[in-house]
Amino acid sequence: MLDLAIIGGGPAGLTAGLYATRGGLKNVVMYEMGLPGGQITQSSEIENYPGFEKVLTGMELMEPWPKQCMRFGLKHELAEVKNVSKMDENFQVTLANGDKVLAKNIIVCTGSTPKRAGIKGEDEFYGKGVSNCATCDGFFYKDKEVSVLGGGDTALEEALYLANICKKVYLIHRRDSFRASPHTVKRVMENDKIELVLNSTVKEIYGDESGVNGSIVVDKDGNERDIKAPGFFIFVGMNVNNGVLKQEDGSFLCKVNEWGEVIVDLKMRTDVEGLFAAGDIRIEAPKQVVCAAGDGAVAALSVIERENH
Amino acid sequence: MLDLAIIGGGPAGLTAGLYATRGGLKNVVMYEMGLPGGQITQSSEIENYPGFEKVLTGMELMEPWPKQCMRFGLKHELAEVKNVSKMDENFQVTLANGDKVLAKNIIVCTGSTPKRAGIKGEDEFYGKGVSNCATCDGFFYKDKEVSVLGGGDTALEEALYLANICKKVYLIHRRDSFRASPHTVKRVMENDKIELVLNSTVKEIYGDESGVNGSIVVDKDGNERDIKAPGFFIFVGMNVNNGVLKQEDGSFLCKVNEWGEVIVDLKMRTDVEGLFAAGDIRIEAPKQVVCAAGDGAVAALSVIERENH
Numbered sequence: 001m002l003d004l005a006i007i008g009g010g011p012a013g014l015t016a017g018l019y020a021t022r023g024g025l026k027n028v029v030m031y032e033m034g035l036p037g038g039q040i041t042q043s044s045e046i047e048n049y050p051g052f053e054k055v056l057t058g059m060e061l062m063e064p065w066p067k068q069c070m071r072f073g074l075k076h077e078l079a080e081v082k083n084v085s086k087m088d089e090n091f092q093v094t095l096a097n098g099d100k101v102l103a104k105n106i107i108v109c110t111g112s113t114p115k116r117a118g119i120k121g122e123d124e125f126y127g128k129g130v131s132n133c134a135t136c137d138g139f140f141y142k143d144k145e146v147s148v149l150g151g152g153d154t155a156l157e158e159a160l161y162l163a164n165i166c167k168k169v170y171l172i173h174r175r176d177s178f179r180a181s182p183h184t185v186k187r188v189m190e191n192d193k194i195e196l197v198l199n200s201t202v203k204e205i206y207g208d209e210s211g212v213n214g215s216i217v218v219d220k221d222g223n224e225r226d227i228k229a230p231g232f233f234i235f236v237g238m239n240v241n242n243g244v245l246k247q248e249d250g251s252f253l254c255k256v257n258e259w260g261e262v263i264v265d266l267k268m269r270t271d272v273e274g275l276f277a278a279g280d281i282r283i284e285a286p287k288q289v290v291c292a293a294g295d296g297a298v299a300a301l302s303v304i305e306r307e308n309h
Numbered sequence: 310m311l312d313l314a315i316i317g318g319g320p321a322g323l324t325a326g327l328y329a330t331r332g333g334l335k336n337v338v339m340y341e342m343g344l345p346g347g348q349i350t351q352s353s354e355i356e357n358y359p360g361f362e363k364v365l366t367g368m369e370l371m372e373p374w375p376k377q378c379m380r381f382g383l384k385h386e387l388a389e390v391k392n393v394s395k396m397d398e399n400f401q402v403t404l405a406n407g408d409k410v411l412a413k414n415i416i417v418c419t420g421s422t423p424k425r426a427g428i429k430g431e432d433e434f435y436g437k438g439v440s441n442c443a444t445c446d447g448f449f450y451k452d453k454e455v456s457v458l459g460g461g462d463t464a465l466e467e468a469l470y471l472a473n474i475c476k477k478v479y480l481i482h483r484r485d486s487f488r489a490s491p492h493t494v495k496r497v498m499e500n501d502k503i504e505l506v507l508n509s510t511v512k513e514i515y516g517d518e519s520g521v522n523g524s525i526v527v528d529k530d531g532n533e534r535d536i537k538a539p540g541f542f543i544f545v546g547m548n549v550n551n552g553v554l555k556q557e558d559g560s561f562l563c564k565v566n567e568w569g570e571v572i573v574d575l576k577m578r579t580d581v582e583g584l585f586a587a588g589d590i591r592i593e594a595p596k597q598v599v600c601a602a603g604d605g606a607v608a609a610l611s612v613i614e615r616e617n618h
Binding site: 011014018019022023024025047048049050051052053061064067068069072135138139157160161164165183184187264265266267283284286288291292293294295297298301304305308309 | 320359360373381492574593595606610614617618
């Protein structure tokens, strides 16, 4: 029986493991099927994780974390978790190989993954001009031009965020109207830094070794336009990685919102006793390393509090 | 008119400033009457701020923060804030010198300060064996003995936390019963690692250059006892630094709980539009650097969202 199973080994999971083991929990396993570190390791530049004067790559930032977080007894199991379910007072973790493990507490830190748009050049230039996060990467395009792809609330809010920083924002959307809330649409319309590029799809994002140089956009009549903006932000939806919480009957083990994000309180507690969530999988997650790490610490301290209670 | 005034320059305030200015807010001032960094700079060892393999001092940890956080335009004003009040749609910040500044948004990051017990040796050995935080410093006494002073919920919960890590916990309390919740008292009573030292006060905490060696405890009959534990944890209450939120009529500018901690949601919003709180001043704060920093980022992103709305 584990005291705690942590599902996912990004900043939230690693920090949860650090705080749990350093706080005296004995049997703590972090399940992560890849190298610990999370999706931030794919990022080429990070300058907003507090504590570092110079800009780091994601790999540089995360390199010390596993050693630091695992030196108090956290075990990393290189395994994929298929499912978490209730088993009397405890939880049963089912691995992809069929193994089943019991745990008294669970912290789910499986994050969320931006949906890909499927555009030529998207993968090639990911982290080198193509981004899914204005908060993270917008500043690198200060006083430069950027493109934003998408038509929902997130795309428009991120376009407004970018308009505060960048010289110009091309908002590219395949339809002639937006799915976003009317108020947000109005703010976008009023913003003279945002140019709407409607009824249009992106044929290609192009660039060279230094990164993105621009994109070729095609309107509904087939006319091509070359938008020479070195930043290309894609907001076509998120996959919340909540699969492990799906039960046989299709329901979720705990309450989630309409997008599948796990509902937590300030202590990272879900509505199920002993089940916690931390990082990008939870509601209102700002999707920043420092916030995910803070969440992990909070969740682990809540587990310890529960065990002492 | 400031876009944002940040009150307090610890991890929460600095990170809020980083995210606010990097996100494009133009007029952002952080009021901090001392050197930025916060109370963590007094700590002699930190090993749970994620990202560093080796143990750091508080000064080492915080040294890069001001430069990193201020390079996007955050201004530090070396001034004491006396009061924040509403002024029509905005806020008025009154400084100790009488100056008044208007701001559209406020993030309060003034933290909380542990009450001192007033014991001989307490100040001398603060950070060298005397601590106010089991989560921070408990692990340094793994398999060693520690003393805990206090009789409230926090003292007992911290004693339970320490009992998971340490060989033995002496729980010193001046009365013969505890003010804590009955369930917590029961858990403490049942824990065979915790020895109750009741009806007792501490005459002195003693040690040498290497830190605390023990303390002299006096019972109600005047008998002295030498408790040779190298860790001494003091939990005799917290001062929540909410003075700037106090209004002329004695009320607070926003909702606070029974201890004076500011009530926030997951976005660090108070019940007053445009007023946010981050770090140790808020409810349920785990009082950890990484959590305070995460709060600061969240609060700043909430300000930007509000300004874009």
